[in-house]
Amino acid sequence: MDRSDATVAELLALVPEMDEFETFRLRVIGAAVPDPGRAWDSSSSYATVDKRLVSPDDVERSIREAEESLRQYVSTLYDGLRPVFRAFYEGRRDEAAQRLVSLGEQMEAMGRLKGARQCYRAALTLTLPLQDKAAQILALRRIARASLALGDFTDAAQHYERTAQLARDAGDLRGEVVARTGLANVLVWQGGWAEAEGRYRDALALAERGGTQLAQEVVPLLYNLGMLATRLERPDEAEEWLGRALERALEDGSAVDVASCWINLAQLRERQGRFADAYQAYDRARALPVPPAFLSAIASDLAELCIRDGHVSRAQEWGRVAEEHAIASGSVYILGRMYQGRGNIARAQGDEDGFTFFEKALEIARDKGYPVLEAETLADYADLRRQSGGAEEAVAYLERARELFAELGAMQDVARMDRALGEARAELPAAAD
Numbered sequence: 001m002d003r004s005d006a007t008v009a010e011l012l013a014l015v016p017e018m019d020e021f022e023t024f025r026l027r028v029i030g031a032a033v034p035d036p037g038r039a040w041d042s043s044s045s046y047a048t049v050d051k052r053l054v055s056p057d058d059v060e061r062s063i064r065e066a067e068e069s070l071r072q073y074v075s076t077l078y079d080g081l082r083p084v085f086r087a088f089y090e091g092r093r094d095e096a097a098q099r100l101v102s103l104g105e106q107m108e109a110m111g112r113l114k115g116a117r118q119c120y121r122a123a124l125t126l127t128l129p130l131q132d133k134a135a136q137i138l139a140l141r142r143i144a145r146a147s148l149a150l151g152d153f154t155d156a157a158q159h160y161e162r163t164a165q166l167a168r169d170a171g172d173l174r175g176e177v178v179a180r181t182g183l184a185n186v187l188v189w190q191g192g193w194a195e196a197e198g199r200y201r202d203a204l205a206l207a208e209r210g211g212t213q214l215a216q217e218v219v220p221l222l223y224n225l226g227m228l229a230t231r232l233e234r235p236d237e238a239e240e241w242l243g244r245a246l247e248r249a250l251e252d253g254s255a256v257d258v259a260s261c262w263i264n265l266a267q268l269r270e271r272q273g274r275f276a277d278a279y280q281a282y283d284r285a286r287a288l289p290v291p292p293a294f295l296s297a298i299a300s301d302l303a304e305l306c307i308r309d310g311h312v313s314r315a316q317e318w319g320r321v322a323e324e325h326a327i328a329s330g331s332v333y334i335l336g337r338m339y340q341g342r343g344n345i346a347r348a349q350g351d352e353d354g355f356t357f358f359e360k361a362l363e364i365a366r367d368k369g370y371p372v373l374e375a376e377t378l379a380d381y382a383d384l385r386r387q388s389g390g391a392e393e394a395v396a397y398l399e400r401a402r403e404l405f406a407e408l409g410a411m412q413d414v415a416r417m418d419r420a421l422g423e424a425r426a427e428l429p430a431a432a433d
């Protein structure tokens with residue numbers, strides 16, 4: 001019998017697990033639409049992209065687009081490789097390395113982080129014998145950036161540290177500022193807020209020595225210091241940092257920088273209980289021309305704010321908006337983050353059926369190798385299980401989350417898991433004699 005549509009889950013089950021088909025998978029997800037037959041079904045509130053429908057025409061279009069995208073990708077690879085060899089044969093080793101870095105940057109822009117890191121590593125090897133360290137500094141910094149995005153915190157920290165030392169020795173002030181900022185970013189992800197704050201301050205002092213030439217490097221340092229002051233319960237200091245950040249961002253920053261300032265101000269206002277001001281700040285952030293991934297994160301934050309403000313139905317609406325932006329982003333990682341957020345919305349409502357969102361986030365994290373996402377989702381999922389009386393499952397999730405955080409070097413999160421484990425184990429039924 002002919003079919004007019006099929007679910008995403010049914011279609012993706014037909015696609016072999018090969019990297020070459022990854023773009024097609026994302027195109028299928030992007031083409032899918034909610035099932036109109038389930039619009040009034042209560043279970044539709046918990047449907048993930050797997051349950052969306054795709055028509056045969058949309059599948060055919062997705063195949064064509066994915067095929068063309070793959071052709072362009074292969075052309076990009078080999079077009080990028082040709083000048084590498086030309087420069088190498090002409091004795092311009094530094095230019096060959098820079099060409100490899102450029103190729104890696106193109107791959108990074110396509111979301112191919114592992115391939116990008118391999119390009120940067122090849123560039124680094126080329127630069128090692130060179131007297132001029134500029135190309136080596138750039139290659140090291142790019143490796144660190146890709147490793148951070150991949151959740152490989154140890155590798156990221158090591159390469160940022162090497163970059164900072166080499167840049168300082170070479171008198172490359174901008175390179176040192178960017179590397180020290182990156183190292184602080186790693187520490188934030190690991191939960192080392194106090195140490196990260198010190199690193200941001202050091203980087204800011206260096207950046208301000210550079211004057212207007214380093215104006216763009218100053219803005220992220222200011223709003224990151226504001227973010228940490230908010231987390232460390234120093235609202236007056238956070239106000240000062242974020243006010244400076246917004247003023248500078250409006251002068252020198254990108255749309256993402258300006259949006260980041262508004263988001264951090266929104267989070268500060270939420271901590272202060274100034275919910276109306278928080279909504280307004282989020283609205284200003286999402287009105288800016290920022291990528292869909294950014295919009296998805298803003299919508300998820302708005303959903304959590306609505307939960308705190310007692311607006312459950314509005315939270316669910318923002319959760320669905322976050323899903324649409326995550327799908328539009330074409331990033332599996334952003335999809336996983338979004339479903340973790342939707343799971344948390346359900347958890348805040350005490351809704352056990354929200355487990356489907358956590359399960360989808362875990363599936364993505366494990367399939368694609370995102371350890372940070374997996375650990376954080378497990379920790380949140382454990383809370384949902386504890387609320388519904390599933391202490392044994394909660395303990396298992398927390399133990400695995402603890403292992404992952406330990407591997408990532410996130411010792412503050414390890415301590416948090418230890419506390420949660422103590423509470424969950426206390427809820428276990430007593431063993432029979």
